[in-house]
Amino acid sequence: MRDSVRNRVNRGVIAAGKEWSRGISEEENGEGKRKMEAYGEKIRELALGQQDYAVRMRREFHRYPEVSGEEWKTRGRLIAEIEKMGLPYEKVPGTGLIAVIQGKKPGKSRVLRADMDGLPLKEERENLVREKVCVSQTDGVCHACGHDAHMAVLLGTMKVLCQMQEELSGTVYCCFEEGEETNCGVDAMLKALEKYPVDECFALHVYNALDAGRINVVPGPRMAGTVGIGITVKGRSGHGSRPDQAVSPIIPAAHIITQLNSAFMNQLNVEETVTLGIGMVKAGEATNIIPDTAYVGGTARFFNREEGEKALAVINRVAENTAACHGCTVAFEGRHNISPYPGGQ
Numbered sequence: 446m447r448d449s450v451r452n453r454v455n456r457g458v459i460a461a462g463k464e465w466s467r468g469i470s471e472e473e474n475g476e477g478k479r480k481m482e483a484y485g486e487k488i489r490e491l492a493l494g495q496q497d498y499a500v501r502m503r504r505e506f507h508r509y510p511e512v513s514g515e516e517w518k519t520r521g522r523l524i525a526e527i528e529k530m531g532l533p534y535e536k537v538p539g540t541g542l543i544a545v546i547q548g549k550k551p552g553k554s555r556v557l558r559a560d561m562d563g564l565p566l567k568e569e570r571e572n573l574v575r576e577k578v579c580v581s582q583t584d585g586v587c588h589a590c591g592h593d594a595h596m597a598v599l600l601g602t603m604k605v606l607c608q609m610q611e612e613l614s615g616t617v618y619c620c621f622e623e624g625e626e627t628n629c630g631v632d633a634m635l636k637a638l639e640k641y642p643v644d645e646c647f648a649l650h651v652y653n654a655l656d657a658g659r660i661n662v663v664p665g666p667r668m669a670g671t672v673g674i675g676i677t678v679k680g681r682s683g684h685g686s687r688p689d690q691a692v693s694p695i696i697p698a699a700h701i702i703t704q705l706n707s708a709f710m711n712q713l714n715v716e717e718t719v720t721l722g723i724g725m726v727k728a729g730e731a732t733n734i735i736p737d738t739a740y741v742g743g744t745a746r747f748f749n750r751e752e753g754e755k756a757l758a759v760i761n762r763v764a765e766n767t768a769a770c771h772g773c774t775v776a777f778e779g780r781h782n783i784s785p786y787p788g789g790q
């Protein structure tokens with residue numbers, strides 16, 4: 446059966462709800478259980494103590510967004526907070542950052558990961574109801590994906606963990622990863638983490654389809670992997686009155702977009718979710734000039750790496766052959782690739 450994103454959400458919310466009601470109601474009331482509940486209550490209280498801090502930090506990050514790979518001021522602000530906590534940290538090449546919280550008890554090494562980048566998008570001053578409490582101060586850039594919240598949540602979590610350092614088992618590596626939107630930071634972060642013995646890795650993403658106060662956890666992949674699409678179709682420019690003397694890259698670019706939809710429909714496994722989103726088409730500057738190049742950019746998202754790899758192969762095949770049909774060639778940009786994604790379930 447096709448496991449749609451909606452199904453995943455519904456299943457995950459129900460599972461989380463069951464776990465919670467089991468946790469507070471049932472007969473499983475042995476010593477270990479009571480201890481866990483007391484521990485959970487303590488964490489809850491400490492977390493609530495950081496709520497104002499997290500809200501304040503979220504709004505600050507929201508006011509000053511930076512696009513992928515340019516999060517220099519954002520990192521500076523994070524470092525200021527991490528230094529106030531007295532934690533050691535290392536800068537990852539680019540704008541990423543890893544702070545280390547060493548527990549006083551032996552235990553596993555865990556990664557907590559947050560993204561940092563905003564999107565090249567103008568923010569409206571009002572939401573659906575009223576004027577927003579805080580709005581981006583940078584024209585044309587905003588935290589539309591919620592990565593401001595991710596940083597604030599991780600900073601709040603770090604403060605709680607610092608307060609629990611005496612009883613904390615193992616080491617926590619708090620990773621702020623640059624450029625999630627373009628995948629420009631993931632390789633540097635993975636490389637920087639190679640020297641640490643990482644046992645487990647946790648991350649979250651805000652999701653506006655979920656009621657406030659609820660979380661969603663499912664077994665297996667939860668967040669989709671990404672295939673970046675960045676295709677430049679190369680032709681030869683000429684005057685619009687003599688298309689026969691030029692090689693238009695616009696015609697094959699248009700065909701590539703429609704061919705991709707048909708090829709995905711017919712060639713990818715119908716039982717796996719693979720989306721296709723074309724977000725950029727750029728070509729030409731004048732109505733009567735055929736340009737040299739046309740650009741098609743987007744992403745495909747998947748939950749099964751094998752299917753993601755297949756999607757990338759389909760995209761490449763369609764792009765190269767469609768361009769060739771019209772006497773053009775293609776060049777793929779750096780982000781035209783599949784992002785690292787765990788295999789299996």
Ligand SMILES: [Zn+2]
Pocket residue numbers: 560590591592625650
């Ligand atoms: Zn995001």
